[in-house]
Structures are given as C-alpha cells and as structure tokens.
Amino acid sequence: MSTEQEWWRGCIIYQVYPRSFYDANNDGIGDLAGVTEKIPYIASLGVDAIWLSPFFTSPMKDFGYDVSDYCDVDPIFGTLEDFDQLIEVAHQHKLKIIIDQVLNHTSDQHPWFKESRSSLDNDKSDWYVWVDANPDGTVPNNWLSVFGGPAWHWDSRRRQYYLHNFLDSQPDLNFHNPDVVDAVLDTVEFWLKRGVDGFRLDTANYYYHDLELRNNPPKEEVVEGSIGVRLDNPYAYQLHLYDKSRPENIGFLQRLRSLLDKYPNTTTVGEVGCDFSLKTMSEYTQGKDKLHMCYSFDLLTHDASMSHIRQTIQTIEEGLGDGWPCWSMSNHDVVRVATRWNAAGYNSARSKIHMLMLLSLRGSISLYQGEELGLPEAELTFEQLVDPFGINFWPEFKGRDGCRTPIPWNEEQMGGFTNADQAWLPIADSQRSLAVSIQEDNRHSVLHAYRDFMHFRKLHPELIYGDIEFLYDDETTLVFTRQFEGRKLLIALNCAEQNKILPTELKLTPQVMPEAIQSGYLEESSIVLLPCSALFAIVHS
The missing domain is CATH 2.60.40.1180 (Golgi alpha-mannosidase II)
Known part of the structure; x- marks a missing residue:
C-alpha cells in the first residue's frame, strides 16, 4: 500500500462551512478569502484535508446546495481566483482540498432547468424527471420530499410534475439520460483540472429513481437517524425502495471513479442516507472501482451509548470487505455533538472522550468546524431562522441553523468572525466563552485536546491503518x-x-x-x- 497514493485512507478531514468560518470582506458572510486566511489555524490542528461546503453560484434558497452554475464561485464567496489562491495556500500547508459536489439536483435557476421547463421538445427536455399527472390531476406516486410534502411539483409551463427530493426549487436531474451523466462529469473534471484533491458527494445514493415510478411501501419500524428521518416528518414513514439507492447508481459511481483515476491522488467520500445505509456504504466502497469511502448518519443520531457505537461499527466491518468507511459525529445538517450527546448538560470532558473514540475508529474521520472547540448547539428564535427545513417544521424541529452559526474566534460582540454590524446568523452567546483565543490560552481546553491527540495519532500507525x-x-x-x-x-x-x-x-x-x-x-x-x-x-x- 502506498500511503501517498492512498492518503485518504485513515485521513482526518476538517469540514469548513464557508458562510460561517471567517468573513474577510466584512459583509457579514464568510468567504473563500476568509478560509484562506485561517488555513494556518486549520493546519495547526493536525488534519489532512479540508472539505469545503458548496461555494458555487446559487440563489441560496438552500444555502448553496441549490447550484445554478457548477463551474463558478458565487460572488458572496469571492471569485475563481480566490479559489485558486485557497488551493495554493492549502497545498503549501500540506492540506488537501475536497469540495462538495451536489450532483443529484440543481437550482431551478440553473440554465439547464430553465431550458428543460420551456417546452416538451427542447434539447434538454428530459434532463430532469418530468412526469404527467394522474388522470385526476394528482401527483404521479407517493414519493415524499425530505423537506416535507410530496416530492413532486407542478410546472404550469410544461403542464407536468417534476421530481424534487428536497426543496421544490431543487429539481432532480435525470441520470437515466446519458447526456446528463456526461454533463455532470464534465463539471467534476472542471474542478479536477483546477487542482482539487477530491469530492464530498452530497446525497450520493439519490442519483437514480425507479423508471416504473412504483410507490414506496410503508416502513414497518420507524427509526430516527438517516437523512430527513424525524418522527415529525412524514418522510420517515416510508421504506425508500424506489426513489433512491437504486442499482443503477453503481454504474454512475464506476464512471465517476474512472474519471478520478485519471487524476492521481484524488478521492471521493459519499454521503449515504437511506434505510440500509451501512449495507449501501459497503456496496459503494468495495472493489476499488466505485467510491473511495462513504459516511452515513448512523453516528449522527441522539444515541450516544457506546453499545450503539460498537454495534454500528461492527455491522459495517462485517460487510465491508475491502471497502472503507468515513466516520463523523457532527456536520452542517445535525445538532452539534456537544449538545446531542450530552443530554444532561454541556460537559467538555465528555467531548474529549467522544473525540478520542471517533479518532480511534478504523476508517477515515470527518470533523465539523467548531467540533474541536466543543461548541454546543446555538439556540435561536424563530425570527432568527433562515433554514427552510427548520421554518417548515418549527417548533418540533428547529432546523440546521443552530449548528451553522459563525465560529467564535474571540470574545468580542461579533466573535472576531466579521467587522460588519451583523452576521448572516447571530454569534451565539453560549459559544463566546469557548472562542479560539480563550482556548488557545488554556492548556486543558478541548481545542488543545483535539490538537494534541491528532498529533499523538500520527505517531501510532495502528490508529490510522490497523x-x-x-x-x-x-x-x-x-x-x-x-x-x-x-x-x-x-x-x-x-x-x-x-x-x-x-x-x-x-x-x-x-x-x-x-x-x-x-x-x-x-x-x-x-x-x-x-x-x-x-x-x-x-x-x-
């Protein structure tokens, strides 16, 4: 095994949510130049790679996960030149750059969709999943959106429904069309040519749908944990056999892998949220011809018991073969782990033990920005919410804004995040005392525990490869x-x-x-x- 060729095996990936990392131009929104400025801090942690959440051109209805141009940077984040500078500085600090690819769907403002919806016979008429209404005008089947309600939206221009697994402004691409696959892979190669080291694949098991449009059956047992699976969300009550995790997905992942194999030392990590996530992780990473690694939501639940963790890891190990997992206990979609796994109240010492557990598992590791500070979930009022998911399900579900508030770099009013009068989300008062500047001065802080153990880990190859x-x-x-x-x-x-x-x-x-x-x-x-x-x-x- 070449550790250079397989740098991703056992690596630690640090997820940066650019909006909330650091604001370099003082408009209240984090940007690529801000990430570049803080790269020395990221490098000091001892991580191997940075995963950048989407920074592409977007109307931002889902904060970048609704892409309107796959090959450009949204002005709020900067320019392509800013991205090139970020890559250069990261590589100087021996950090790899992994970018978020949202391939399942686009924004309804993407030129592909604008053309597709314009008529029934244009060149891109079948680039999205268009279906006639039932004779009585109702939706084609019982498929549901993760964000609530039917997964079908009526378009008055084409007089058809289109499929959307998320917001109705995020129409699903039709991967059964080979022209769509070619176009998507072209956008991936655009970034490979710019020097990126890999891709985090958003909703990697959603690309294909059942061509027969068969109804999903009801789920016999509803268990929270996968993407969108909340007991207050009707999405949880279906067994999602036909709207995702289809067998055709394997063929696309193989084509994607063959493209990456032309660019040595690049990697993929797929997000898998489904009813059989651990089985799907195994299928998607076996054989060295599909994804390099996958992560699921099985450690992103509220179950903090060590027994649950053992069962999860053992289940994937038993079916993994030569596949490879990537484990995480926080990201931009779930309540921060310092809150989620501390039901009795915040405990920085327990945060350290959870960190040791995660960084000692077999597999690669994904850390979410602020996890190394032990940041708890920010409490926001309904009026402060911007996440459509939270707005739809308030108050039972408060959305994802609480884990997306800006990083506190110091104790000041704006947390050292921006010099603007207001940030895109408020700086959480509960997080100011955990600011980077304070923890740097405390040798027993969560920050120092993370940093020290990540360097300890590098001295023990059994923790990386064993x-x-x-x-x-x-x-x-x-x-x-x-x-x-x-x-x-x-x-x-x-x-x-x-x-x-x-x-x-x-x-x-x-x-x-x-x-x-x-x-x-x-x-x-x-x-x-x-x-x-x-x-x-x-x-x-």
Missing part, C-alpha cells in the same frame, strides 16, 4: 484494540461521571497521553478509568 477488535462495551464504556504490522494498541474509554474498573489479563504498557486529556491507569490486574477518562496501552503477547 484492524479493529472490540473487547467490551456498555452504555458508557468502550474497549477495543487496533493492530497493525505486529503492534497492538488497546483503547479504553469511559464517558461516565463515575469510575469504571475493568479486570484484564492482558499485558499492557500504558502510553503517555496529552495533558489536556484525563488518563486512566493500571492497578494490579485491572484497568481503572476515572470519570471521562481514557487509557491507551500497548498490548504485549
């Missing part, structure tokens, strides 16, 4: 080993507020942990884990 074996779990405790080239490392984690004593017959040599992390210890034939502590130890045969 096999994984679970030894023990309960609700708050997890013990497993990682083994690589004859070296075995034991990881014992306790996220409870009580001591945990675990008998062991293993011969262990404890590793010195960074001072920002509470360490357990060995006592006679037992592992002693203090509240919210960890023990890392070499296992001797």
Whole structure:
C-alpha cells in the first residue's frame, strides 16, 4: 500500500462551512478569502484535508446546495481566483482540498432547468424527471420530499410534475439520460483540472429513481437517524425502495471513479442516507472501482451509548470487505455533538472522550468546524431562522441553523468572525466563552485536546491503518484494540461521571497521553478509568 497514493485512507478531514468560518470582506458572510486566511489555524490542528461546503453560484434558497452554475464561485464567496489562491495556500500547508459536489439536483435557476421547463421538445427536455399527472390531476406516486410534502411539483409551463427530493426549487436531474451523466462529469473534471484533491458527494445514493415510478411501501419500524428521518416528518414513514439507492447508481459511481483515476491522488467520500445505509456504504466502497469511502448518519443520531457505537461499527466491518468507511459525529445538517450527546448538560470532558473514540475508529474521520472547540448547539428564535427545513417544521424541529452559526474566534460582540454590524446568523452567546483565543490560552481546553491527540495519532500507525477488535462495551464504556504490522494498541474509554474498573489479563504498557486529556491507569490486574477518562496501552503477547 502506498500511503501517498492512498492518503485518504485513515485521513482526518476538517469540514469548513464557508458562510460561517471567517468573513474577510466584512459583509457579514464568510468567504473563500476568509478560509484562506485561517488555513494556518486549520493546519495547526493536525488534519489532512479540508472539505469545503458548496461555494458555487446559487440563489441560496438552500444555502448553496441549490447550484445554478457548477463551474463558478458565487460572488458572496469571492471569485475563481480566490479559489485558486485557497488551493495554493492549502497545498503549501500540506492540506488537501475536497469540495462538495451536489450532483443529484440543481437550482431551478440553473440554465439547464430553465431550458428543460420551456417546452416538451427542447434539447434538454428530459434532463430532469418530468412526469404527467394522474388522470385526476394528482401527483404521479407517493414519493415524499425530505423537506416535507410530496416530492413532486407542478410546472404550469410544461403542464407536468417534476421530481424534487428536497426543496421544490431543487429539481432532480435525470441520470437515466446519458447526456446528463456526461454533463455532470464534465463539471467534476472542471474542478479536477483546477487542482482539487477530491469530492464530498452530497446525497450520493439519490442519483437514480425507479423508471416504473412504483410507490414506496410503508416502513414497518420507524427509526430516527438517516437523512430527513424525524418522527415529525412524514418522510420517515416510508421504506425508500424506489426513489433512491437504486442499482443503477453503481454504474454512475464506476464512471465517476474512472474519471478520478485519471487524476492521481484524488478521492471521493459519499454521503449515504437511506434505510440500509451501512449495507449501501459497503456496496459503494468495495472493489476499488466505485467510491473511495462513504459516511452515513448512523453516528449522527441522539444515541450516544457506546453499545450503539460498537454495534454500528461492527455491522459495517462485517460487510465491508475491502471497502472503507468515513466516520463523523457532527456536520452542517445535525445538532452539534456537544449538545446531542450530552443530554444532561454541556460537559467538555465528555467531548474529549467522544473525540478520542471517533479518532480511534478504523476508517477515515470527518470533523465539523467548531467540533474541536466543543461548541454546543446555538439556540435561536424563530425570527432568527433562515433554514427552510427548520421554518417548515418549527417548533418540533428547529432546523440546521443552530449548528451553522459563525465560529467564535474571540470574545468580542461579533466573535472576531466579521467587522460588519451583523452576521448572516447571530454569534451565539453560549459559544463566546469557548472562542479560539480563550482556548488557545488554556492548556486543558478541548481545542488543545483535539490538537494534541491528532498529533499523538500520527505517531501510532495502528490508529490510522490497523484492524479493529472490540473487547467490551456498555452504555458508557468502550474497549477495543487496533493492530497493525505486529503492534497492538488497546483503547479504553469511559464517558461516565463515575469510575469504571475493568479486570484484564492482558499485558499492557500504558502510553503517555496529552495533558489536556484525563488518563486512566493500571492497578494490579485491572484497568481503572476515572470519570471521562481514557487509557491507551500497548498490548504485549
């Protein structure tokens, strides 16, 4: 295995949501120049790559996930020259750049859709999923939008319905049309030629739909966790057999991989949200001819139990073969993990243990900006919301704005994010005391724990490449080993507020942990884990 050719295997990816990272031109909205300015900070963390959420030209009804030009930068984020400068500076700091590709759908303002909707016989008339109404005028089938209501929108010009899995201003492309596939791949290659190192594929299992338009059956058991699956959302009550995760998707992923193989050292990470997400992850990453890695929403739920985590990891391991996962516990779509996994209240020590767990799993890792600060979810009023998802489902679901508020760089009123009088989302008061400037000065902060452990991880190749074996779990405790080239490392984690004593017959040599992390210890034939502590130890045969 060439670690240079497969740099993505076991890498740590840092997700940047540009709107909320740093505002360089002081208009209240973060931009590409702002990301470039903060690259030294990102590099100091010890991560390997930056994932940039969409910065393409867009009417911003879904904040960039509604693309109207795949090959240009929206003016609020800067210019193509700003992007080229970002790539150059990132590479100087030995950071890879992964960009978000939203290929399933476009904005209704995209020139492709404007032409497609203009008539029934134009050159792009079947570039989107157009279907006649039922004889009584109703929608073609029972498919639902993730954002609520039917997945079909009536267009009075064509007098047909078009498919939209998300907002009705995000029409789905028709991947059954080979011209669409060619055009989409051309936009991917545009960025490869500009020097990007990879792509995060939004909704990677949504590209194809069932040509027979068969109704989805009801779901026998509704379990929250996948994309859009909330008990207050009717989307959760269908088994999504026909509107996504179709077998034809494999062929497109193979074509995409063959394109990337022409550009050495590039990678893909697919977002998979479906009823069989772990199985789909396995299918999409096996064989080295599809995606390099995938992540699902299985660790993005409210279930923080170590037993759930073990079950999730073991399930994917059992079916993965030579595939490769990418694990995350936060992103721009879910409540921040410091809130989601701390039901009893904020606990910075527990945030450190969750970090150790994530960064010790077999697979690559995706961290969301602010996770390294232990930021809790921001509480916003209805009047402050801009996310259409939250506005539609308020108050049972408050949307995604609470995890998207700007990063606090210091304690000032605008958090050092901008010099404008107002930011696009408010700076959260609950986050000011966790600002970067404050945590830099506190040697025991969450920031230092992340930074120190990421550097510790680089000294232990078994944490990057090693096999994984679970030894023990309960609700708050997890013990497993990682083994690589004859070296075995034991990881014992306790996220409870009580001591945990675990008998062991293993011969262990404890590793010195960074001072920002509470360490357990060995006592006679037992592992002693203090509240919210960890023990890392070499296992001797």
